[in-house]
Amino acid sequence: MATIHLTQFRRDARAMTADDAQRAFLRDSLAGYTRTRDAAQSDFQNWERARDLAAAMKWEAINSLDTHLELFASNLEARGTKVCWASDAAEARNYIRGVLRENDAKLIVKSKTMTSEEIDLNNAVESDGYRVVESDLGEFIVQLREETPYHFVFPAMHLKREAISRNFREKLGADDTNDPEELTMIARRALRETYLTADVGITGANFGIAETGMISITENEGNARLTMGLPRVHIALIGIEKILPRLDDLSLFLPMLATCGTGQHITCYNTLIGGPRQPGEPDGPEEFHVIILDNGRTTLLADPQARDALRCIRCGACLNVCPIFKNIGGHTYGTTYQGPIGSVITPHFRGISEFGHLAFASSLCGACSDTCPVRIDLHHHLQHIRTLAQRMNHRSRGRLAMRLFAWTMRRPRVYRLFSAIGRPLHVVTKPIHGTFVDPLRAWRHTRTFPDPAKQTFRNWWTQRVSNRAALNKGDNS
């Protein structure tokens, strides 16, 4: 049975793969990314070794996650931060609602946080009557369009400037322009007042530093700094896997995240926040809340074959090199996290039966594993999810077919029988190939099945052996 997610995936994938212009646009954009990323990588003294060290450091963090999280939380609390531990999305949303109520908030400004997309925060608080404004330019654009982010690092990468200009004209009353700089300035002006009047700022976090009790936020625009610096209350959402034990670990992870994320040597603003306004500081929020979110991550941790996927730093590099992403685009995934890493973690977070199909949308080429800065073996994880999905699907046709195949392959006579009838059957059934009556339609309506060779291997081999024997005989005489 196809779930709604699978149906949506199939529909959108079909539409996107047929849209040559959009695919070309996506390809060009990602080719540009690859060039700048390669340049940034070459600034490292030893990129491959840097990946080893990054993998080792994140792995150590994951392997004593409980200790690091406790230290992280107690260090935050020591500076007056309120820490909330949330087991799932509902708990995180309810906590935020509580903070909004207590502070009599009306306007909320947000910087880019995928964790908030994961818990579907905007819909929840908007239905309570609060106004939420996204401040990252890409997020601001997709929010105006009432869309979800296309890519978890480049939310509006699917849009051309003409479309953005149209949205700005319709929603903001701006003049038409095709100049990216002017478009950016329209957003800058529109958001200035929001920063100054918002009651609460909500951000995510790229890393949580255990030894100092700080969140680290990476950005380029300055919108996160304004979001967490100006409103009276700052709420930050952080997944449990974002922990790094030491402050100095950032000296590797900040340049690495920038390199893989956007092809920069380091991003424009990398900010550490350890608490609300402290004595002796001239400004800053009166309240700072950090929500430590599980929401399925411990399920991933408990899978002995999938645990290392928690090393992910959400740089998005695996999306940018993925042949599937390039051809089906970001929205097709129907998830917060797109691309290979999304197809690995979403089934664990939200259910194999609902999202297991994503793991099948892969050529298992391994481009993702080759590029991952923390060396997550992504294509093996995809294969692992395929296994889990198949196990749940006891009576699937695919499973039956594989059983039949295995049974046949162990019996030479049956194999010979099938290959004998297979060839003529192929020729006779040709007119129905790919049509609705074809039992193999799923495969054949997009592919031409090649005609079998004139001779089976087995026949050819027998013939070859007898020919040789004849030849040898001739030589000897």
Added chain:
Amino acid sequence: MTSSRDAILMKIRAALAIPLSDRVHIDSLPEINGARRSLSQVTPSAVDGFDAMTDQFARWSERLRTEFTLFPDTGRMRSAVRTLVEENNVQSATHRGIVLDEVCAGLDIEMILGNRDDVSQRDLASCDIGITECDALIANTGSVLITAQACGGRALSILPPHHVVLANASQLVPDLPSGYALLREKYGAGTLPAFISLITGPSRTADIERILVLGAHGPKRLTVLLSRE
């Protein structure tokens, strides 16, 4: 009833007690302490010595479009602030810091918000220029390291459209770990400021068709003035 904190920690401990599958390859991962020690051998190269660091900082500044100038002494750096204010027709400025009090006292412009504690965010937003000191300059990334305590809080360096940073020679360090070391020395390892920001170039975005635009939400211009003294 167990709290979510305990529930999450319990789940983590239970999960970590499950042995890892041998299909996950971790043999190739380097040992952690050795890994931490060898970080400086893999990250982008750092240089030593004031002149080499200045060169590196200047090269990054050019690429990042940071306006960077080196001055032979503090006196000349200070008078450069005056020139900057005059040349750019600055109407209003804001600053923080003891050194800056002296520098800015002589500026002949309409409004200097100065070290007042009652500066509103709207006042800050209306300034043409924000002037701060810094905690460190990082040579191998071309970055300015600031803290809320030393650099006028969280908003001053991000709200005005032009951020001017004054630094002295002892603040220029080779790389990030040495920048963090300066912070530990100055504030104490356990009592670091609650706001630390690493600023690398003026605010930017490439969210529209990957085309670089400066001044997305933060300053459109970043000026770094460094005194050799």
